[in-house]
Amino acid sequence: MKKHISHVVIIGWICSVVLGLHGCSNADELLGITEVIKEAEHLAGTDLVLANTEFAFDLLAKIHQQQPNENIFISPFSISLALSMTLNGAEGKTQLAMANTLKLDLISLDEANQTYAKLRKSLQVLDTKVELSIANSLWLRQGVTFKPDFLERNQNFFGTKVAALDFDQPQSVGIINRWVSQNTNKNIPKIIDSISPQMVMLIINAIHFKGRWSKEFDKSKTREKDFQLLGEGTKRVPMMHQSGKYLYYSGSNFQVINLPYGSGRIGMYIFLPNSDTFLGDFLTNLNADNWKGWISKLHKLEGDVALPRLKFTYEASLNRVLKVLGMEVAFAPNIANFGGIRPVPPNLFITEVKHKSFVEVNEEGAEAAAATSVEIGVTSIPQKFSLMVNRPFLFVIQDNWTQTLLFMGAVFEPVIEG
Structure with missing residues (x-):
């Protein structure tokens, strides 16, 4: 019997944002900030942060090897987040390969999820000169059955928006692109041109940053x-x-x-x-x-x-890099095991991990949509x-x-x- 195959696409984004923290006006707020600092310092020593740092430098080195002497700009945190969301649906050798690539092989999935939830919360509390926003979404093909546990974990730990769309309708492309545009301050107005008949899920992470220098350049x-x-x-x-x-x-x-x-x-x-x-x-x-x-x-x-002043965009498919880093099985149509996302058959596999970014560095500060x-x-x-x-x-x-x-x-x- 012919085996049915569907696929998953993962996209990571960075761009600009408008979000800030109001100044503290009373003792309760000051106490709250103190607790935030303590929690952040605790997170700095967690296995997840250490794993993300190791993955970031592995990723940067491999991208440079494949694109020698070219400008590179990535958000390793965005890429780690998107892949970790997907990891929650991987099983067997696929889960092991992804965990090894992300340096999460010595961390339980529950521990990684809980730490990500705390990290996302901590990163939302910055100051009036620094703006940071993190958004995640899962776009599902209407009529396809997905395991509730996978969806709930993404919602609970990653704050993920989950939406089912009729992928056969042209307006679905516009809905997804509008979400991307809204969550990138309109710096990235479009991510997809069309949806293939085989696509069953689209996973998108967006991290946006804007900061003013403590001491601006004249x-x-x-x-x-x-x-x-x-x-x-x-x-x-x-x-x-x-x-x-x-x-x-x-x-x-x-x-x-x-x-x-x-x-x-x-x-x-x-x-x-x-x-x-x-x-x-x-x-x-x-x-x-x-x-x-x-x-x-x-x-x-x-x-x-x-x-020097800088302003440029960067876009890359990370498939080759992630395969070299050990995730090849996740891209193999007949071998990948994402049984945690939906019942199999049909098999799910990753067809593309795409990353796009924007950075501007000037006298006032920096704006950025491993x-x-x-x-x-x-x-x-x-x-x-x-x-x-x-x-x-x-x-x-x-x-x-x-x-x-x-x-x-x-x-x-x-x-x-x-």
Whole structure:
């Protein structure tokens, strides 16, 4: 008998947002914020956050290998969320492969779900200069039976909107696209052009961020400067300048600085490899242990900073990357086991994991719609540093309270689109 096959599509998005926290007006609110801080600090040490960090750097390295010397901008947190939502419906070898890829193999599914629920709640409480929003949705083919437990877990732990649509009707495409547009502040007006007859479910995650620098760059100091491209060429780019005291560290072949947003809970970490170090090599050797060690060595130091303006979109199918990282079985039509989503047969399998992002870095702040090495420190601490970001660099936006990596990008050539 011919085996029936249906499929699942997963999409991760990042863009811009408008959301904030009002200032505290009384002792009860102050007490509430204190509890939020305690909870965030607890989350920072959880196995889930550590797993997400490890997955983020694995993902970034593999994307760079497949797209060498190209600008990259992703939200590893968005991708982890979307895949973890799907993981709740995986069984057998498929569940094991996905858990291993996400570094969740030593964490129970219940523990991961509960920690995600707490993490999502913690990340909603920021400050008046930092806006962050996370939205999830499941779009189901009308008339197809899905297991209630799968839907309930996504609703309870991930705050997921669940909606059944007649996928054969053209207006279903518009309904889904409008939800995406509304949850990306209209920066991403369309995600799908059509729905195939085999599609039974669409899983969408959206994470949106907008933050103002704690200390904004003075626009009058922005100047056109040369940015060193790969090879011998240079490109004139608008370079923003400021001076002050920053969290800074100089390693054996790089410099890193933290530029904070708002009250400092969220910051952008900029890694500038030395002029004789290729950014690609730096990305290949970057891992969770290196990250943790370097961030712990940051210290306040007076210095001068020059950073190029940025504005670009990024879009990629993550199928190849996730297969290389160990998730190949989840994409195999006759092997994948998503029996936790709906009764089988017919089989479910993932046909595409798609990620699209937008980032803008300017004088006011940023708006955004993932080996073994030996660390050799400098023998003495300089009295002042100069960080001229005029060659390829890495930047990471982290929530410092929970130590969650929200966004990361590798810039080989600064661009300002639009």
